[in-house]
Amino acid sequence: MPSTQAASLLERFVASLEEIDVAWSRTDANGFESTLESVLEEPAVGVPIPIDGASLPDTVETDLDPETVRAAATGVTPATIAVADYGSVLLESDANGSELASLFSETHVPVIREQDVVGTMADAFEDLGPLLRGDQGDVIVATGPSATSDMGALVTGVHGPTDVHVVIVEQ
Amino acid sequence: MSGKNSERAERKVSKRAKAAKIRGIMEQEGTAIETNTQGFNDGRYESVADLEDYEGLKDEARAIKEDAIARLPDLIDDLTAAVEDNGGTVYLAEDAAEANEYIESIVADADADSVAKSKSMTTEELEVNEHLEDASVDVVETDLGEWVLQVAEEAPSHLVAPAIHKSREEITTLFEERFDPDVPLETAEDLTKFAREQLADDIASADVGMTGANFLTADSGTMALVTSEGNARKTVASTDTHVAVAGVEKIVPSVEDLQPFIELIGRSGTGQDITSYVSLLTPPIDAPTFADEEFGDADARDFHLVLIDNGRMAMREDEDLRETLYCIRCSACANSCANFQQVGGHAFGGETYTGGIATGWEAGIGGEEAAEDFNDLCTGCSRCTEACPVKIDIPWVNTVVRDRLNRGADPDAFDHLVSGLTPDPEPAGLDLQKRFFGNFSTVAKLGSAFAPVSNWVAEAPPSRWLAETILGVDRRRDMPKFTRGTLRKWAKGRDSLADPDREVVLLADTYTNYMHVERGKATIRALEALGCEVHVADTSESGRAALSQGMIATAREHAESVADSLEPHVEAGRDVIVVEPSDLAMLRNDYERLLDAETFDRIATNSYEVLEYVYGLIENGADINALADGDGEEIAYHSHCQQRTLGLDAHTEAILDRLGFDLLTSEVECCGMAGSFGFKQQYYDVSMAVGDDLREQFTTPDTEDRTVVASGTSCHDQLTELLERSVTHPVEVIAPAE
Numbered sequence: 039m040p041s042t043q044a045a046s047l048l049e050r051f052v053a054s055l056e057e058i059d060v061a062w063s064r065t066d067a068n069g070f071e072s073t074l075e076s077v078l079e080e081p082a083v084g085v086p087i088p089i090d091g092a093s094l095p096d097t098v099e100t101d102l103d104p105e106t107v108r109a110a111a112t113g114v115t116p117a118t119i120a121v122a123d124y125g126s127v128l129l130e131s132d133a134n135g136s137e138l139a140s141l142f143s144e145t146h147v148p149v150i151r152e153q154d155v156v157g158t159m160a161d162a163f164e165d166l167g168p169l170l171r172g173d174q175g176d177v178i179v180a181t182g183p184s185a186t187s188d189m190g191a192l193v194t195g196v197h198g199p200t201d202v203h204v205v206i207v208e209q
Numbered sequence: 210m211s212g213k214n215s216e217r218a219e220r221k222v223s224k225r226a227k228a229a230k231i232r233g234i235m236e237q238e239g240t241a242i243e244t245n246t247q248g249f250n251d252g253r254y255e256s257v258a259d260l261e262d263y264e265g266l267k268d269e270a271r272a273i274k275e276d277a278i279a280r281l282p283d284l285i286d287d288l289t290a291a292v293e294d295n296g297g298t299v300y301l302a303e304d305a306a307e308a309n310e311y312i313e314s315i316v317a318d319a320d321a322d323s324v325a326k327s328k329s330m331t332t333e334e335l336e337v338n339e340h341l342e343d344a345s346v347d348v349v350e351t352d353l354g355e356w357v358l359q360v361a362e363e364a365p366s367h368l369v370a371p372a373i374h375k376s377r378e379e380i381t382t383l384f385e386e387r388f389d390p391d392v393p394l395e396t397a398e399d400l401t402k403f404a405r406e407q408l409a410d411d412i413a414s415a416d417v418g419m420t421g422a423n424f425l426t427a428d429s430g431t432m433a434l435v436t437s438e439g440n441a442r443k444t445v446a447s448t449d450t451h452v453a454v455a456g457v458e459k460i461v462p463s464v465e466d467l468q469p470f471i472e473l474i475g476r477s478g479t480g481q482d483i484t485s486y487v488s489l490l491t492p493p494i495d496a497p498t499f500a501d502e503e504f505g506d507a508d509a510r511d512f513h514l515v516l517i518d519n520g521r522m523a524m525r526e527d528e529d530l531r532e533t534l535y536c537i538r539c540s541a542c543a544n545s546c547a548n549f550q551q552v553g554g555h556a557f558g559g560e561t562y563t564g565g566i567a568t569g570w571e572a573g574i575g576g577e578e579a580a581e582d583f584n585d586l587c588t589g590c591s592r593c594t595e596a597c598p599v600k601i602d603i604p605w606v607n608t609v610v611r612d613r614l615n616r617g618a619d620p621d622a623f624d625h626l627v628s629g630l631t632p633d634p635e636p637a638g639l640d641l642q643k644r645f646f647g648n649f650s651t652v653a654k655l656g657s658a659f660a661p662v663s664n665w666v667a668e669a670p671p672s673r674w675l676a677e678t679i680l681g682v683d684r685r686r687d688m689p690k691f692t693r694g695t696l697r698k699w700a701k702g703r704d705s706l707a708d709p710d711r712e713v714v715l716l717a718d719t720y721t722n723y724m725h726v727e728r729g730k731a732t733i734r735a736l737e738a739l740g741c742e743v744h745v746a747d748t749s750e751s752g753r754a755a756l757s758q759g760m761i762a763t764a765r766e767h768a769e770s771v772a773d774s775l776e777p778h779v780e781a782g783r784d785v786i787v788v789e790p791s792d793l794a795m796l797r798n799d800y801e802r803l804l805d806a807e808t809f810d811r812i813a814t815n816s817y818e819v820l821e822y823v824y825g826l827i828e829n830g831a832d833i834n835a836l837a838d839g840d841g842e843e844i845a846y847h848s849h850c851q852q853r854t855l856g857l858d859a860h861t862e863a864i865l866d867r868l869g870f871d872l873l874t875s876e877v878e879c880c881g882m883a884g885s886f887g888f889k890q891q892y893y894d895v896s897m898a899v900g901d902d903l904r905e906q907f908t909t910p911d912t913e914d915r916t917v918v919a920s921g922t923s924c925h926d927q928l929t930e931l932l933e934r935s936v937t938h939p940v941e942v943i944a945p946a947e
Binding site for chain 1: 378405429442483485494
């Protein structure tokens with residue numbers, strides 16, 4: 039991918055995140071651990087991030103059980119694709135419990151590779167078709183925190199996370 | 210006679226009772242409904258403006274739905290195979306009873322005594338909760354709005370935001386009375402936190418999770434759930450047995466087909482670009498289960514898809530109701546509706562569904578009678594048609610159901626008995642109010658012939674009493690004023706233009722010909738000044754009046770007569786000019802349903818609204834100086850709802866601006882009169898409430914002294930009453946003096 043286009047995709051993505059008040063950090067594999075340490079609050083839970091050289095800090099509990107997941111202040115999970123136009127991240131369910139760690143924590147920290155940022159929702163669906171048909175997978179298109187207006191004004195943090203902090207890993 | 214009299218008395222009472230019921234709902238819920246729906250509607254405009262190709266995306270969505278419904282039986286088979294291949298089960302329930310029994314059996318098989326539910330209108334339709342509760346199963350709604358209603362024991366008033374009619378203060382009172390909480394619940398944050406904590410325990414202890422589905426993909430067996438709170442995710446993840454309940458119309462062929470809907474649904478509904486979560490689940494899901502203190506294997510998860518027919522397959526065979534199945538229940542038709550904004554879904558809705566499209570759903574599921582109570586709240590203003598992401602002709606669905614209701618259970622039952630005794634081809638039992646307004650052209654013709662005596666008689670107290678008692682014409686309305694001498698007669702006595710550049714034919718609608726003759730005269734003067742010879746068609750009534758009462762056969766007769774009258778002119782190369790926007794909307798849109806394709810096409814492509822035509826003439830070189838100079842005159846202009854839908858408000862504004870008028874335009878999309886609607890006793894209050902925003906806008910210090918100009922006759926009548934100022938048509942201010 040030409041670097042100018044990649045740069046503009048990233049710019050579009052973070053502009054969308056800022057529009058919906060979602061925090062973000064950008065780092066590389068070497069700086070990943072320290073970036074996470076500055077972002078997360080304990081108790082933190084997480085699942086392994088499938089990015090070469092990106093390992094979770096020791097403070098992140100990866101041996102998950104219902105109680106630790108329910109009590110987590112932060113949940114760190116991988117995101118498969120990010121959609122620049124919307125500031126969305128695509129979260130896959132897996133046996134590691136990614137869905138649970140991303141849903142029950144107060145702050146969700148999705149980790150996305152910079153090269154996995156696509157421009158439009160149509161671009162994302164080019165990958166989603168084969169994924170859902172082939173692996174019978176489950177994907178959440180997540181955009182910002184959990185929210186409701188049912189109580190008379192917009193409130194974040196209902197059944198899902200109150201805050202989202204996206205970590206973008208360049209390679 | 211006594212039978213007829215008592216029937217009339219009953220109608221009188223029921224119209225009065227209806228007015229009282231609507232007034233009560235408006236007093237109780239109107240403020241919250243108006244604030245919220247108008248907020249959603251404004252958000253929709255903002256959000257769709259960000260899309261690169263909004264119209265293209267809507268076309269794509271529409272095409273997917275058309276295709277899916279056309280081959281629905283095959284898609285049901287494909288989906289069933291895909292779900293079973295994933296390890297789930299599929300059950301196709303013919304009706305609510307079958308669905309409920311099956312769901313109860315799943316719950317029993319899972320040995321469950323509690324069910325956590327995420328929001329689903331289809332389960333409301335089935336009344337699943339009541340059924341399960343009768344079987345001693347606890348059901349908890351986890352969407353906060355639905356939960357509030359469950360606690361309050363009320364029905365949803367909106368498709369997407371079910372508790373939209375409740376203010377924060379009312380929810381506080383409700384929770385305090387019901388739960389006696391330890392901490393004060395003052396803010397929306399307090400209330401949300403309280404609800405979250407209550408529900409977290411309920412979800413954790415539930416054995417079965419029940420969801421709806423916004424979409425189902427036949428190729429993969431995936432379901433899409435569009436939510437923001439995260440309750441659907443939690444409901445599915447926290448329980449081992451997942452039951453999804455969905456109407457068969459939710460199936461689309463492939464995963465890729467979801468994309469336009471995901472981009473449109475939030476924008477169209479609540480004005481969100483996208484909701485927080487779009488769950489694309491191919492259940493049973495892959496997440497570990499909550500097994501006491503440890504996570505368990507995902508293989509322990511069960512999934513059951515319950516597909517609901519409940520009238521939908523029959524709707525698919527019904528040419529006029531079929532479109533309803535394309536509905537994605539986004540709520541755009543409710544939010545964009547001026548009447549809904551005042552009354553909400555408790556008045557403008559049936560057993561389950563609310564807003565403009567509710568007529569289609571309720572009639573399809575429960576028969577026409579299920580829509581009878583609220584169907585007339587659709588005035589056919591058409592503002593919803595451009596808001597609908599799948600381009601459903603919602604006014605037409607309402608008109609068809611109204612026509613069927615007019616005709617009763619047996620559509621042809623009385624026609625042969627009464628032919629010749631009524632002024633139209635409608636059944637004998639038709640409501641007199643509808644027959645009166647539907648045949649207004651006949652009334653106008655007589656009224657004009659006997660003016661001014663007819664005006665004196667119409668305004669006399671005994672007449673007003675009779676009109677209200679028999680016809681349900683609200684006594685508080687001024688009666689329309691008829692003019693002695695019609696526009697057609699005036700035009701006949703006029704010399705034809707020497708050496709015209711072109712010839713046009715004016716369809717002098719009922720109002721222009723018999724009542725607002727001045728605007729007809731101004732139209733002719735303006736067009737002549739721009740080099741047009743103006744012929745006047747020998748018919749007036751487009752059929753709009755009849756169509757709005759659901760009198761389709763009568764409307765078709767008018768359409769045919771208009772077509773007969775216009776065709777020689779069109780053949781002679783004359784463009785058709787229309788003053789009244791609602792009549793132009795007939796010619797350009799509704800005639801497609803009433804005339805053969807070729808005739809419709811010929812008339813539709815050659816017809817223009819008068820200021821649209823003036824704009825075109827000037828763009829093509831006609832001399833604007835031939836029209837009246839605006840000279841800085843301050844004008845407050847209100848466009849017409851159907852004119853806005855046709856995209857023609859801009860032409861009038863451009864001409865007024867170019868002529869040097871100081872122009873201020875209303876932001877209110879509908880005046881609330883909507884033809885006969887505001888005259889009807891049962892709807893007078895709604896009509897005035899809708900008009901209130903317009904009154905406010907035109908009575909500010911900057912607008913109170915402006916000349917008020919409106920494009921529609923209804924808007925003219927409504928504004929005259931709201932403002933107690935005289936109102937004129939734009940063509941009257943731009944036409945050169947005689």
